[in-house]
Amino acid sequence: MQTMNMSYSTLMDIQSILQSLLRNDLCKMVHKRSPNTPFSEILKHVDKYIAGDPPLFEIQSGNPNKRIKQIPPDEERCCARTWNHNQGTRCTQRRKRDSECPEYCGTHNRELTKRGYLKFHRYDEPRPEINAEGSRIPWYDTTPMESLQIILDYHGAYLKTHLKRPKVTP
Known part of the structure; x- marks a missing residue:
């Protein structure tokens, strides 16, 4: 049972590291695109986005413009x-x-x-x-x-x- 807790905590560490990296990268990218926006405002919007639990590992494959057949x-x-x-x-x-x-x-x-x-x-x-x-x-x-x-x-x-x-x- 100890290995379950350890692997769960490891996963949580990875999740928090990814969220931290995502937060930093998003802030830098948004600030680069709109340098006139105050950094505190950017940080607020990025934190709101991350709090919504964005999909970190969603991978798109194929052509994004391709029509999906119904x-x-x-x-x-x-x-x-x-x-x-x-x-x-x-x-x-x-x-x-x-x-x-x-x-x-x-x-x-x-x-x-x-x-x-x-x-x-x-x-x-x-x-x-x-x-x-x-x-x-x-x-x-x-x-x-x-x-x-x-x-x-x-x-x-x-x-x-x-x-x-x-x-x-x-």
Whole structure:
């Protein structure tokens, strides 16, 4: 139980150090951008911000200007299966209610009209094992950790065969 208290106190020390560093850095940055503002006023606003418990470790990834796709609810989604990097997941587009096949989006309605069938079938049907050309479809049924392990295994096997071992002379 003592290690729990010690690690908790260590975390609290880290938190207070981060808040102190954040406070100093924010004050310097704001003062640099608006040098005419009194330092006491800047300090008051920074302390108010920090008291609101700002997220210290929030990391943004990707392009901040990229539009976030809103997926419609299940009852409004297209019923076709899409490729989705070998996963075979449900289409994320909205159904076209006023089309020939109201269960599908515009893309899959056109595919049905052109081909007469869906390339990867419906999402609630079994995945096809063979495509129209007769080739096997390589579906991935692994979790991300299993996929990573497979990649690491292949990489390890590659390194074993391609790295030269040093010669040992007796």
